[in-house]
Amino acid sequence: MCAMIIHRGPDDQGIYCAPRARIGMRRLSIIDLAGGHQPIHNEDRTVWVVLNGEIYNFAHLRADLEARGHRFYTSSDTECIAHAYEEYGDECFARLRGMFAIAILDTRRDRLVLARDRLGKKPLYYARTDSGWLAFASELKSLLAVPGFSPRPSIAAIRDYFTFGYVPAPAAAFEGVLKLLPAHYLVLEHGEVSTRRYWSLPFGPKLRDDEASLTEQLLGHLEDAVRVRLVSDVPFGAFLSGGVDSSVVAALMARNLSAPVKTFTIGFKEAAYNEMPDARLVARHIGAEHHELVVEANGTELLRDLVWYFDEPFGDSSSIPTFLVAKLAAGHVKMVLSGDGGDEGFVGYERYRRYVQLKSMRRMSLGLAAPLLRLASRVGGRHRIRLARVADRLDQPFPDRYLSGVAISTDADLSRVMGPGPDLFRNVRPHFLHPDITGEMDRVVAGDLATYLADDILVKVDRMTMANSIEARAPLLDHQLLEFAARLPLEMKLRGSRGKYLLKQAARTLLPAECLNKRKQGFAIPLAEWFRGDLRSTLLDTMSDRRFRERGIFDRQGVDRNVREHLDGTRDHGEMLWLLMTYEMWARRFLDRQDFVAPVRAAGAALPRVANA
Numbered sequence: 001m002c003a004m005i006i007h008r009g010p011d012d013q014g015i016y017c018a019p020r021a022r023i024g025m026r027r028l029s030i031i032d033l034a035g036g037h038q039p040i041h042n043e044d045r046t047v048w049v050v051l052n053g054e055i056y057n058f059a060h061l062r063a064d065l066e067a068r069g070h071r072f073y074t075s076s077d078t079e080c081i082a083h084a085y086e087e088y089g090d091e092c093f094a095r096l097r098g099m100f101a102i103a104i105l106d107t108r109r110d111r112l113v114l115a116r117d118r119l120g121k122k123p124l125y126y127a128r129t130d131s132g133w134l135a136f137a138s139e140l141k142s143l144l145a146v147p148g149f150s151p152r153p154s155i156a157a158i159r160d161y162f163t164f165g166y167v168p169a170p171a172a173a174f175e176g177v178l179k180l181l182p183a184h185y186l187v188l189e190h191g192e193v194s195t196r197r198y199w200s201l202p203f204g205p206k207l208r209d210d211e212a213s214l215t216e217q218l219l220g221h222l223e224d225a226v227r228v229r230l231v232s233d234v235p236f237g238a239f240l241s242g243g244v245d246s247s248v249v250a251a252l253m254a255r256n257l258s259a260p261v262k263t264f265t266i267g268f269k270e271a272a273y274n275e276m277p278d279a280r281l282v283a284r285h286i287g288a289e290h291h292e293l294v295v296e297a298n299g300t301e302l303l304r305d306l307v308w309y310f311d312e313p314f315g316d317s318s319s320i321p322t323f324l325v326a327k328l329a330a331g332h333v334k335m336v337l338s339g340d341g342g343d344e345g346f347v348g349y350e351r352y353r354r355y356v357q358l359k360s361m362r363r364m365s366l367g368l369a370a371p372l373l374r375l376a377s378r379v380g381g382r383h384r385i386r387l388a389r390v391a392d393r394l395d396q397p398f399p400d401r402y403l404s405g406v407a408i409s410t411d412a413d414l415s416r417v418m419g420p421g422p423d424l425f426r427n428v429r430p431h432f433l434h435p436d437i438t439g440e441m442d443r444v445v446a447g448d449l450a451t452y453l454a455d456d457i458l459v460k461v462d463r464m465t466m467a468n469s470i471e472a473r474a475p476l477l478d479h480q481l482l483e484f485a486a487r488l489p490l491e492m493k494l495r496g497s498r499g500k501y502l503l504k505q506a507a508r509t510l511l512p513a514e515c516l517n518k519r520k521q522g523f524a525i526p527l528a529e530w531f532r533g534d535l536r537s538t539l540l541d542t543m544s545d546r547r548f549r550e551r552g553i554f555d556r557q558g559v560d561r562n563v564r565e566h567l568d569g570t571r572d573h574g575e576m577l578w579l580l581m582t583y584e585m586w587a588r589r590f591l592d593r594q595d596f597v598a599p600v601r602a603a604g605a606a607l608p609r610v611a612n613a
Helices: 003-008 058-067 077-095 140-145 155-164 211-228 244-256 276-286 299-310 319-330 350-364 369-379 384-394 400-406 411-418 440-467 479-486 501-507 513-517 527-532 536-544 556-568 574-591
Strands: 012-018 021-027 047-055 098-106 111-116 125-128 134-137 177-179 184-189 192-197 236-239 262-268 289-295 335-337 471-473 609-612
Touching (some): 003 021, 003 140, 012 047, 021 047, 021 098, 047 077, 077 098, 077 111, 077 184, 125 140, 134 140, 155 440, 211 479, 211 501, 236 244, 244 276, 244 335, 244 501, 244 513, 262 276, 276 289, 276 513, 289 319, 299 319, 299 440, 299 574, 319 440, 350 384, 350 400, 350 440, 384 400, 400 440, 411 556, 411 574, 440 471, 501 513, 527 536, 527 556, 527 574, 536 556
Parallel strands (some): 012 609, 236 335, 262 289, 335 471
Antiparallel strands (some): 012 021, 047 098, 098 111, 111 184, 125 134
């Protein structure tokens, strides 16, 4: 199991074997390089812990635990978990500030506890084997090494993948495998498994301070979130896109470091997708040591390797530039800070603004907007499909009218390539239904944090950085900062057409004005152009391959029609074609077991060190 994830930890390996359990881990050494070997134990060796991630408040925790009589034998953050579990039991997880997947083996009580951080920055899969074992791992591929685990693809999960571009938790691509949800812990005791939630993001009561006071408070939270993530015994840097989020993080790093920040940027030769000039502007402003790379249209060659790291079908095409910027950074540093989380925490996505406009249209038209748009769509013109979709959304209840605007596929899209199926949103809708959250936009943000952020954005960042054996930390997803942001009134986040209002006000003291006023671009790749150009032959070869056509889940005529319309330029099916091609690459590797080996083996991986009970 450890051998499957050497890329996550090329520096060390540790295994502990007890009569009824065994735990192991691969280590990427960031803190206490010499003494932090895992698994780590308590004083009498009855509690054993493995940790994937970092605990940022470990020094404070250690001081508290030592004052209570606990004795430490390392300087690592992991040991704090062992003693905190002794002292506080399962309540210890609410005291941790960090990103983590944790396994605690309590041999005295014959008990296993698994825990995942509040936002889901670190992954944790688990499954019952045919012989009754509970197996768990940071990546699904490790479960494939467990005797008695029988992988069978989940058709429901695959259909969800074609709806959203990812497999929503708690489901996984294989039947019988589950993802531990963010902010939850699992207990295996007396043969029974139970899961419990230890944290929820509070959206109220709303803060009523004036704008100047809120701006000052936000700057304090931002600086604290960055500062605590600068604890490291290895070189580190920052991903820098030139957008507000990553630029704020890089600027605050520069303010808290004595040496220039190492920054890393990916760009494209297609100008509409290229943010390198913006990143250079910020890098010059903060005095960074800047590194950049231009991405060419060779995505499919890389895609064959990336599916190994994702374990499940994963259709977010920005995984390619994310992998490449991580690879660029890995040549210089071992840890980076990123700007992930700013759009969710401060309502920055374009889809939020559009949803508010949709609600306004619905309210002001007294229900007439939908039939009028539907009538206009029948007249014709190049906007007829878009007009019909907006009309359909106006008629839907919450949260479907929001989800239908963010899903990659509609019922019609999926029916064309896979045939008719069940309700598209059945597995994600519950994440948006919070009777304790009063504001509709707050419910939208809460749902996105639990779905799109946890199962797409954070999966992408974790797998692509770990594939290159570097760690990414996200200050804007600090739970204390998010608790402040969640309590801000909506007008402090979305004002007119301006998202992230208060964050940009705070950023004025850190960044040049050009950075604050630029149009948001995201981290997309030019799929439509690539498929009609450099990737055309790869697309045609994949869609006509016998293996793809005999999968038994696709409507061949519908797929062929999508390919034809896209290449003719009459429709843009770029995202669906990418989903199809990504799925096929995954199926060959994980279902057909074609080249079922890691694409790049970690050099100099340490030999196992095993401790026996």
